[in-house]
């Protein structure tokens with residue numbers, strides 16, 4: 222499994238045919254819109270702008286190849302999740318706004334289903350919902366509260382609590398006391414989604430330049446590493462966790478957090494006879510240090526998790542994309558979830574960076590005077606959020622006041638993260654506390670006090 226870009230950055234990308242990079246920018250150009258970053262955000266944005274007005278001249282510049290970043294590496298959950306707390310949104314704005322946020326996210330999932338069908342993107346999209354398994358009494362207590370709280374913001378489809386009997390229509394012989402179930406989640410093969418979307422955008426007439434790194438963005442023009450300039454009325458930066466690699470007047474403050482994944486070899490039919498999982502639900506449990514899994518179309522389990530240490534100074538480092546410790550933890554988690562899984566052979570392991578703002582609310586901004594825009598900060602919920610963000614940024618750029626431009630993320634600028642070393646201690650401290658709570662709860666110990674400390678450390 223290798224391709225032109227060397228070692229592919231995920232199993233998903235490695236499973237595709239050889240990736241041929243598109244042309245590189247090798248001259249100065251002038252366009253209407255320049256989009257920086259060929260992940261889901263940049264591609265959706267180019268897609269919606271071009272659909273709005275096919276005569277617009279739009280260029281998209283990508284430093285590696287479309288899908289190289291988180292969009293080609295993720296867990297493939299197309300969920301209605303947001304990284305921030307809706308209760309905080311209700312407190313700060315109103316119940317109506319918190320409910321509107323949830324609706325916009327459920328609509329976002331439906332919009333992705335619509336585009337995938339309309340544009341015939343073959344990305345193994347299946348809508349089976351998501352199961353949040355309760356692995357112990359503490360998780361069960363928390364998840365039942367979660368169902369009630371989330372239903373405060375949702376009419377349809379409702380979140381439901383499944384006791385062990387009801388759970389068996391989704392999953393059997395799983396080590397859980399019950400599960401919270403949300404029908405509003407699908408799963409995809411992420412690299413097929415992002416590469417398929419790039420092909421659609423390409424065919425619409427957006428000029429995609431790959432192997433083209435943007436080093437500086439200024440009002441009216443951007444500059445590439447080779448010194449070429451792109452003049453544009455609007456320049457829209459969609460580089461998520463990589464944003465610090467570009468000099469621009471964004472004033473953004475975000476930290477990269479690494480999420481790591483493994484995929485098993487294809488599992489025998491006997492395993493799925495034993496556990497069910499026929500609807501391809503995405504799966505997690507109620508622990509604090511998040512894990513996320515999906516069943517692939519070729520009967521593997523792809524599972525990811527957090528917990529990789531944060532690097533001092535918010536440094537991006539490819540070394541953070543691999544960790545034996547996290548790989549072992551993911552394999553152990555799988556064995557704990559499914560007792561019939563005795564010998565697990567890992568076929569591929571990888572990781573990638575996600576971006577977190579200080580209040581965990583994405584920042585989708587457009588400065589009309591400068592002609593510059595930004596979209597970032599989805600943490601681990603970017604597959605649907607990137608679509609919602611792209612449509613929000615489109616509306617801001619076009620000067621249209623819509624439901625999306627009234628959302629908490631529109632025109633929002635999060636406050637700065639704390640300076641180092643407080644930031645380092647806070648982020649790594651919260652990982653340690655989360656891991657300790659999960660450890661204690663698995664052994665039946667009540668960790669309420671630590672949970673309060675964790676809630677105070679993590680901005681929600």
Ligand SMILES: Cc1cc2nc3c(=O)[nH]c(=O)nc-3n(C[C@H](O)[C@H](O)[C@H](O)COP(=O)(O)OP(=O)(O)OC[C@H]3O[C@@H](n4cnc5c(N)ncnc54)[C@H](O)[C@@H]3O)c2cc1C
Nearest residue numbers: 258260261262284290291292295296298435573602603604
């Ligand atoms: C391991 C992992 C698992 C995840 N699982 C899920 C999940 O299951 N569900 C979910 O909703 N979200 C998940 N996420 C998050 C989700 O993948 C991201 O939020 C989303 O893909 C972000 O899309 P993006 O286009 O904004 O950023 P990216 O996909 O990171 O794209 C940014 C692009 O910009 C390019 N770039 C960077 N710098 C420059 C430059 N200077 N010049 C030109 N181009 C540049 C990069 O090469 C990259 O292609 C996961 C993320 C990871 C890493």
